[in-house]
Amino acid sequence: MQKRLVSGIQPSGTLHIGNYLGALKQWVDLQNYYDCFFSVVDYHALTLKPKPEDLRQQTLETVAMLIALGVDPKNCVLFVQSQIPEHAELNWLLSPFVTVGQLNRMTQYKEKSDRHGQNIGLLTYPVLMAADILMYDAQVVPVGEDQVQHLELAREVARSFNAHAGQTFTEPKPLLNKAARIMALNDPKRKMSKSIAGSAIGLLDDEAAVTATIRRAVTDSDPNSNKMSPGIVNLFTILEGFSDEETVKKFQEKYQDGQLKYSELKEQLIEDVMAFLKPVQKGYQSLMAHPDKLELIIAEGTKKARPIAAAKMALVKKNLGLI
Numbered sequence: 001m002q003k004r005l006v007s008g009i010q011p012s013g014t015l016h017i018g019n020y021l022g023a024l025k026q027w028v029d030l031q032n033y034y035d036c037f038f039s040v041v042d043y044h045a046l047t048l049k050p051k052p053e054d055l056r057q058q059t060l061e062t063v064a065m066l067i068a069l070g071v072d073p074k075n076c077v078l079f080v081q082s083q084i085p086e087h088a089e090l091n092w093l094l095s096p097f098v099t100v101g102q103l104n105r106m107t108q109y110k111e112k113s114d115r116h117g118q119n120i121g122l123l124t125y126p127v128l129m130a131a132d133i134l135m136y137d138a139q140v141v142p143v144g145e146d147q148v149q150h151l152e153l154a155r156e157v158a159r160s161f162n163a164h165a166g167q168t169f170t171e172p173k174p175l176l177n178k179a180a181r182i183m184a185l186n187d188p189k190r191k192m193s194k195s196i197a198g199s200a201i202g203l204l205d206d207e208a209a210v211t212a213t214i215r216r217a218v219t220d221s222d223p224n225s226n227k228m229s230p231g232i233v234n235l236f237t238i239l240e241g242f243s244d245e246e247t248v249k250k251f252q253e254k255y256q257d258g259q260l261k262y263s264e265l266k267e268q269l270i271e272d273v274m275a276f277l278k279p280v281q282k283g284y285q286s287l288m289a290h291p292d293k294l295e296l297i298i299a300e301g302t303k304k305a306r307p308i309a310a311a312k313m314a315l316v317k318k319n320l321g322l323i
Protein backbone atom coordinates (compact mmCIF):
# COMPACT_ATOMS: atom_id res chain seq x y z
CA MET A 1 0.00 0.00 0.00
CA GLN A 2 1.15 3.51 -0.75
CA LYS A 3 2.16 5.71 2.13
CA ARG A 4 -0.13 8.62 2.98
CA LEU A 5 1.24 12.04 2.07
CA VAL A 6 -0.25 15.41 2.96
CA SER A 7 0.62 18.85 1.67
CA GLY A 8 -1.03 22.24 1.34
CA ILE A 9 -0.64 25.53 -0.46
CA GLN A 10 -2.07 28.91 0.40
CA PRO A 11 -4.30 30.61 -2.15
CA SER A 12 -2.39 33.85 -1.95
CA GLY A 13 -2.31 35.18 -5.47
CA THR A 14 -0.74 34.25 -8.73
CA LEU A 15 1.81 31.49 -8.69
CA HIS A 16 5.21 31.80 -10.32
CA ILE A 17 7.79 29.40 -11.71
CA GLY A 18 9.52 29.37 -8.28
CA ASN A 19 6.36 27.88 -6.76
CA TYR A 20 6.23 25.37 -9.59
CA LEU A 21 9.86 24.22 -9.60
CA GLY A 22 10.16 24.53 -5.80
CA ALA A 23 6.98 22.72 -4.80
CA LEU A 24 4.21 21.98 -7.28
CA LYS A 25 6.29 20.00 -9.73
CA GLN A 26 6.96 17.55 -6.88
CA TRP A 27 3.25 17.32 -6.14
CA VAL A 28 2.64 16.18 -9.68
CA ASP A 29 5.38 13.52 -9.43
CA LEU A 30 4.50 12.39 -5.89
CA GLN A 31 1.00 11.38 -6.99
CA ASN A 32 2.56 8.35 -8.62
CA TYR A 33 4.24 7.09 -5.46
CA TYR A 34 2.06 8.16 -2.54
CA ASP A 35 -1.54 8.29 -1.45
CA CYS A 36 -1.68 12.07 -1.73
CA PHE A 37 -3.93 14.56 0.04
CA PHE A 38 -3.39 18.04 -1.35
CA SER A 39 -5.25 21.05 -0.04
CA VAL A 40 -5.67 24.69 -0.84
CA VAL A 41 -5.41 26.10 2.66
CA ASP A 42 -7.79 29.05 2.70
CA TYR A 43 -8.10 29.05 6.51
CA HIS A 44 -4.37 29.66 6.67
CA ALA A 45 -4.63 32.47 4.11
CA LEU A 46 -7.06 34.28 6.43
CA THR A 47 -4.17 35.09 8.78
CA LEU A 48 -3.21 37.95 6.43
CA LYS A 49 -6.84 39.17 6.17
CA PRO A 50 -7.21 39.13 2.38
CA LYS A 51 -10.20 40.96 0.87
CA PRO A 52 -13.09 38.45 0.88
CA GLU A 53 -13.63 38.70 -2.89
CA ASP A 54 -9.91 38.19 -3.48
CA LEU A 55 -9.74 35.14 -1.23
CA ARG A 56 -12.73 33.55 -2.96
CA GLN A 57 -11.28 34.20 -6.43
CA GLN A 58 -7.74 33.12 -5.51
CA THR A 59 -8.97 29.88 -3.98
CA LEU A 60 -10.71 28.95 -7.24
CA GLU A 61 -7.73 30.08 -9.28
CA THR A 62 -5.33 28.03 -7.19
CA VAL A 63 -7.40 24.87 -7.59
CA ALA A 64 -7.62 25.47 -11.35
CA MET A 65 -3.89 26.09 -11.63
CA LEU A 66 -3.02 22.94 -9.66
CA ILE A 67 -5.11 20.87 -12.03
CA ALA A 68 -3.68 22.62 -15.09
CA LEU A 69 -0.18 21.80 -13.82
CA GLY A 70 -1.01 18.12 -13.59
CA VAL A 71 -2.41 17.53 -10.11
CA ASP A 72 -5.02 14.95 -11.00
CA PRO A 73 -8.14 14.87 -8.80
CA LYS A 74 -8.64 11.24 -9.85
CA ASN A 75 -5.19 10.27 -8.61
CA CYS A 76 -5.15 12.19 -5.32
CA VAL A 77 -7.52 13.85 -2.90
CA LEU A 78 -7.56 17.51 -3.89
CA PHE A 79 -9.63 19.64 -1.55
CA VAL A 80 -10.19 23.10 -0.14
CA GLN A 81 -9.42 23.30 3.58
CA SER A 82 -12.48 25.33 4.65
CA GLN A 83 -14.80 22.74 3.11
CA ILE A 84 -13.68 20.42 5.90
CA PRO A 85 -14.57 22.41 9.04
CA GLU A 86 -13.07 19.62 11.16
CA HIS A 87 -9.66 21.22 10.51
CA ALA A 88 -10.63 24.24 12.61
CA GLU A 89 -12.11 22.01 15.29
CA LEU A 90 -8.99 19.86 15.49
CA ASN A 91 -6.90 23.02 15.68
CA TRP A 92 -8.68 23.81 18.96
CA LEU A 93 -8.35 20.29 20.33
CA LEU A 94 -4.61 20.27 19.63
CA SER A 95 -3.96 23.67 21.20
CA PRO A 96 -3.53 22.44 24.81
CA PHE A 97 -0.65 20.34 23.54
CA VAL A 98 1.32 23.31 22.26
CA THR A 99 3.02 25.95 24.38
CA VAL A 100 3.25 29.67 23.69
CA GLY A 101 7.01 29.27 23.89
CA GLN A 102 7.01 26.75 21.05
CA LEU A 103 4.97 29.07 18.85
CA ASN A 104 7.08 32.11 19.71
CA ARG A 105 10.15 30.30 18.46
CA MET A 106 8.77 29.88 14.93
CA THR A 107 10.86 31.98 12.55
CA GLN A 108 7.99 32.43 10.15
CA TYR A 109 5.85 33.91 12.94
CA LYS A 110 8.57 36.40 13.78
CA GLU A 111 8.89 37.49 10.15
CA LYS A 112 5.18 37.65 9.41
CA SER A 113 4.18 39.33 12.68
CA ASP A 114 6.81 42.02 12.17
CA ARG A 115 5.15 42.86 8.89
CA HIS A 116 1.50 42.18 9.60
CA GLY A 117 1.05 42.55 13.37
CA GLN A 118 0.85 39.92 16.06
CA ASN A 119 -2.55 38.39 15.39
CA ILE A 120 -3.37 35.12 17.12
CA GLY A 121 -3.97 33.46 13.74
CA LEU A 122 -0.37 34.03 12.72
CA LEU A 123 0.82 32.73 16.08
CA THR A 124 -1.23 29.55 15.99
CA TYR A 125 -0.80 28.99 12.24
CA PRO A 126 1.44 25.94 12.86
CA VAL A 127 -1.23 24.32 15.08
CA LEU A 128 -3.72 24.47 12.21
CA MET A 129 -1.04 23.05 9.93
CA ALA A 130 -0.51 20.22 12.44
CA ALA A 131 -4.27 19.61 12.30
CA ASP A 132 -4.11 19.41 8.47
CA ILE A 133 -1.38 16.81 8.72
CA LEU A 134 -2.54 14.71 11.69
CA MET A 135 -6.17 14.63 10.54
CA TYR A 136 -5.28 12.25 7.71
CA ASP A 137 -2.54 10.29 9.49
CA ALA A 138 0.09 11.57 7.09
CA GLN A 139 3.17 9.39 7.13
CA VAL A 140 5.14 11.83 5.05
CA VAL A 141 4.99 15.54 4.39
CA PRO A 142 7.13 17.06 1.63
CA VAL A 143 8.82 20.11 3.11
CA GLY A 144 11.04 22.88 1.94
CA GLU A 145 13.39 24.45 4.46
CA ASP A 146 10.85 27.13 5.47
CA GLN A 147 8.40 24.47 6.71
CA VAL A 148 10.78 22.14 8.56
CA GLN A 149 10.13 23.87 11.87
CA HIS A 150 6.36 23.64 11.42
CA LEU A 151 6.54 19.96 10.64
CA GLU A 152 8.70 19.32 13.70
CA LEU A 153 5.99 21.00 15.76
CA ALA A 154 3.36 18.71 14.22
CA ARG A 155 5.48 15.72 15.24
CA GLU A 156 5.77 17.00 18.81
CA VAL A 157 2.02 17.63 19.00
CA ALA A 158 1.29 14.07 17.84
CA ARG A 159 3.67 12.67 20.45
CA SER A 160 2.37 14.71 23.35
CA PHE A 161 -1.28 14.14 22.39
CA ASN A 162 -0.73 10.38 22.13
CA ALA A 163 1.07 10.37 25.49
CA HIS A 164 -1.93 12.04 27.12
CA ALA A 165 -4.89 10.44 25.34
CA GLY A 166 -3.56 7.18 23.92
CA GLN A 167 -2.50 6.33 20.40
CA THR A 168 -4.52 8.68 18.18
CA PHE A 169 -2.21 10.22 15.60
CA THR A 170 0.54 9.03 13.30
CA GLU A 171 3.80 10.91 13.67
CA PRO A 172 4.62 12.30 10.21
CA LYS A 173 8.09 12.19 8.72
CA PRO A 174 9.54 14.95 6.58
CA LEU A 175 10.21 14.20 2.95
CA LEU A 176 12.95 16.72 2.40
CA ASN A 177 12.61 17.95 -1.10
CA LYS A 178 15.75 18.66 -2.97
CA ALA A 179 13.77 20.95 -5.17
CA ALA A 180 15.24 23.97 -6.75
CA ARG A 181 15.27 27.30 -5.04
CA ILE A 182 14.59 29.86 -7.75
CA MET A 183 16.07 33.28 -7.26
CA ALA A 184 14.71 36.67 -8.35
CA LEU A 185 15.60 37.27 -11.98
CA ASN A 186 16.41 40.91 -11.32
CA ASP A 187 18.19 40.28 -8.02
CA PRO A 188 19.61 36.74 -7.85
CA LYS A 189 20.64 37.05 -4.21
CA ARG A 190 16.98 37.05 -3.15
CA LYS A 191 14.30 34.40 -3.59
CA MET A 192 11.95 34.83 -6.54
CA SER A 193 8.78 36.25 -5.04
CA LYS A 194 5.64 37.89 -6.26
CA SER A 195 6.30 40.69 -3.79
CA ILE A 196 9.49 41.74 -5.61
CA ALA A 197 8.53 43.52 -8.84
CA GLY A 198 10.31 42.18 -11.93
CA SER A 199 11.64 39.16 -10.03
CA ALA A 200 9.21 36.48 -11.11
CA ILE A 201 7.75 34.75 -14.12
CA GLY A 202 4.10 34.23 -13.30
CA LEU A 203 2.53 31.00 -14.51
CA LEU A 204 -0.07 33.18 -16.22
CA ASP A 205 2.39 35.62 -17.82
CA ASP A 206 2.09 36.04 -21.58
CA GLU A 207 4.96 35.77 -24.02
CA ALA A 208 5.69 39.51 -23.96
CA ALA A 209 5.99 39.53 -20.18
CA VAL A 210 8.11 36.37 -20.05
CA THR A 211 10.38 37.72 -22.77
CA ALA A 212 10.85 41.06 -21.02
CA THR A 213 11.58 39.49 -17.60
CA ILE A 214 14.09 36.99 -18.96
CA ARG A 215 15.84 39.48 -21.21
CA ARG A 216 16.23 41.81 -18.24
CA ALA A 217 17.56 39.05 -15.96
CA VAL A 218 20.77 39.96 -14.15
CA THR A 219 23.77 37.98 -15.41
CA ASP A 220 26.66 40.06 -14.03
CA SER A 221 29.73 38.08 -13.36
CA ASP A 222 32.78 39.09 -11.47
CA PRO A 223 35.69 39.21 -13.95
CA ASN A 224 38.06 38.31 -11.10
CA SER A 225 36.20 35.14 -10.23
CA ASN A 226 36.07 31.92 -12.18
CA LYS A 227 32.87 30.91 -10.44
CA MET A 228 29.54 31.06 -12.19
CA SER A 229 27.67 34.20 -11.11
CA PRO A 230 24.45 33.74 -9.06
CA GLY A 231 22.38 35.10 -11.95
CA ILE A 232 23.76 32.52 -14.40
CA VAL A 233 23.41 29.71 -11.85
CA ASN A 234 19.77 30.70 -11.53
CA LEU A 235 19.20 30.73 -15.30
CA PHE A 236 20.72 27.25 -15.50
CA THR A 237 18.46 26.04 -12.68
CA ILE A 238 15.44 27.30 -14.60
CA LEU A 239 16.77 25.76 -17.80
CA GLU A 240 17.05 22.40 -16.01
CA GLY A 241 13.41 22.78 -14.95
CA PHE A 242 11.99 23.41 -18.39
CA SER A 243 14.38 22.16 -21.05
CA ASP A 244 15.38 18.67 -22.13
CA GLU A 245 18.67 17.16 -20.97
CA GLU A 246 20.34 17.61 -24.29
CA THR A 247 19.72 21.34 -24.36
CA VAL A 248 20.95 21.73 -20.78
CA LYS A 249 24.09 19.78 -21.63
CA LYS A 250 24.72 21.85 -24.72
CA PHE A 251 24.61 25.09 -22.75
CA GLN A 252 26.72 23.71 -19.90
CA GLU A 253 29.40 22.71 -22.38
CA LYS A 254 29.33 26.13 -24.00
CA TYR A 255 29.77 27.68 -20.58
CA GLN A 256 32.71 25.44 -19.76
CA ASP A 257 34.34 26.27 -23.08
CA GLY A 258 33.85 29.96 -22.46
CA GLN A 259 31.58 30.11 -25.50
CA LEU A 260 28.30 30.85 -23.79
CA LYS A 261 26.41 33.89 -25.03
CA TYR A 262 24.01 34.98 -22.31
CA SER A 263 21.60 36.31 -24.94
CA GLU A 264 21.46 32.85 -26.53
CA LEU A 265 20.79 31.18 -23.17
CA LYS A 266 18.02 33.69 -22.52
CA GLU A 267 16.35 33.12 -25.89
CA GLN A 268 16.39 29.36 -25.27
CA LEU A 269 14.82 29.93 -21.86
CA ILE A 270 12.09 32.11 -23.30
CA GLU A 271 11.27 29.42 -25.83
CA ASP A 272 11.22 26.51 -23.37
CA VAL A 273 9.42 28.36 -20.58
CA MET A 274 6.72 29.39 -23.05
CA ALA A 275 6.46 25.86 -24.44
CA PHE A 276 5.68 24.74 -20.89
CA LEU A 277 3.38 27.61 -19.97
CA LYS A 278 1.18 27.68 -23.08
CA PRO A 279 -0.69 24.38 -22.55
CA VAL A 280 -0.84 25.00 -18.79
CA GLN A 281 -2.47 28.38 -19.40
CA LYS A 282 -4.87 26.85 -21.89
CA GLY A 283 -5.96 24.22 -19.36
CA TYR A 284 -6.27 26.87 -16.68
CA GLN A 285 -8.38 29.19 -18.85
CA SER A 286 -10.69 26.40 -19.82
CA LEU A 287 -11.29 25.45 -16.16
CA MET A 288 -11.84 29.07 -15.16
CA ALA A 289 -14.34 29.42 -18.00
CA HIS A 290 -16.41 26.59 -16.48
CA PRO A 291 -16.86 27.44 -12.79
CA ASP A 292 -19.52 24.76 -12.47
CA LYS A 293 -16.97 22.12 -13.46
CA LEU A 294 -14.46 23.50 -11.01
CA GLU A 295 -17.01 23.54 -8.22
CA LEU A 296 -17.86 19.95 -8.96
CA ILE A 297 -14.19 18.96 -8.67
CA ILE A 298 -13.98 20.77 -5.33
CA ALA A 299 -17.15 19.06 -4.13
CA GLU A 300 -15.72 15.68 -5.08
CA GLY A 301 -12.57 16.41 -3.08
CA THR A 302 -14.71 17.36 -0.08
CA LYS A 303 -16.65 14.14 -0.45
CA LYS A 304 -13.44 12.10 -0.29
CA ALA A 305 -11.77 13.99 2.57
CA ARG A 306 -14.68 14.72 4.87
CA PRO A 307 -15.57 11.17 6.01
CA ILE A 308 -11.92 10.54 6.90
CA ALA A 309 -11.82 13.78 8.88
CA ALA A 310 -15.11 12.98 10.60
CA ALA A 311 -13.91 9.51 11.63
CA LYS A 312 -10.67 10.96 12.99
CA MET A 313 -12.56 13.60 14.95
CA ALA A 314 -14.79 10.96 16.53
CA LEU A 315 -11.70 9.10 17.73
CA VAL A 316 -10.01 12.29 18.95
CA LYS A 317 -13.06 13.33 20.94
CA LYS A 318 -13.54 9.90 22.45
CA ASN A 319 -9.88 9.68 23.45
CA LEU A 320 -9.98 13.13 25.04
CA GLY A 321 -13.05 12.25 27.10
CA LEU A 322 -15.48 14.51 25.28
CA ILE A 323 -19.00 13.03 25.46
Ligand code: AMP
Nearest residue numbers: 018019022023144180181182183191192
Ligand atom coordinates in the same frame (compact mmCIF):
# COMPACT_ATOMS: atom_id res chain seq x y z
P1 AMP B 1 4.62 30.74 -0.83
O1 AMP B 1 3.45 31.25 -1.59
O2 AMP B 1 5.80 31.67 -0.84
O3 AMP B 1 4.27 30.26 0.55
O4 AMP B 1 5.14 29.46 -1.62
C1 AMP B 1 4.37 28.31 -1.87
C2 AMP B 1 5.33 27.17 -2.14
O5 AMP B 1 6.26 27.50 -3.19
C3 AMP B 1 6.19 26.79 -0.93
O6 AMP B 1 6.35 25.39 -0.91
C4 AMP B 1 7.52 27.47 -1.21
O7 AMP B 1 8.60 26.80 -0.60
C5 AMP B 1 7.62 27.40 -2.73
N1 AMP B 1 8.37 28.57 -3.25
C6 AMP B 1 8.01 29.87 -3.17
N2 AMP B 1 8.93 30.67 -3.77
C7 AMP B 1 9.91 29.85 -4.22
C8 AMP B 1 11.15 30.06 -4.93
N3 AMP B 1 11.55 31.28 -5.29
N4 AMP B 1 11.90 28.96 -5.23
C9 AMP B 1 11.50 27.73 -4.88
N5 AMP B 1 10.36 27.47 -4.23
C10 AMP B 1 9.55 28.50 -3.89
Ligand code: TRP
Nearest residue numbers: 006007008009010041129132133
Ligand atom coordinates in the same frame (compact mmCIF):
# COMPACT_ATOMS: atom_id res chain seq x y z
N1 TRP C 1 2.26 26.25 5.72
C1 TRP C 1 2.42 25.71 4.40
C2 TRP C 1 3.10 26.76 3.49
O1 TRP C 1 2.96 27.95 3.72
C3 TRP C 1 1.09 25.32 3.80
C4 TRP C 1 0.43 24.22 4.56
C5 TRP C 1 -0.72 24.30 5.30
C6 TRP C 1 0.87 22.85 4.60
N2 TRP C 1 -1.02 23.07 5.79
C7 TRP C 1 -0.09 22.17 5.39
C8 TRP C 1 1.94 22.17 4.05
C9 TRP C 1 0.04 20.78 5.66
C10 TRP C 1 2.07 20.80 4.32
C11 TRP C 1 1.13 20.12 5.11
O2 TRP C 1 3.72 26.39 2.51
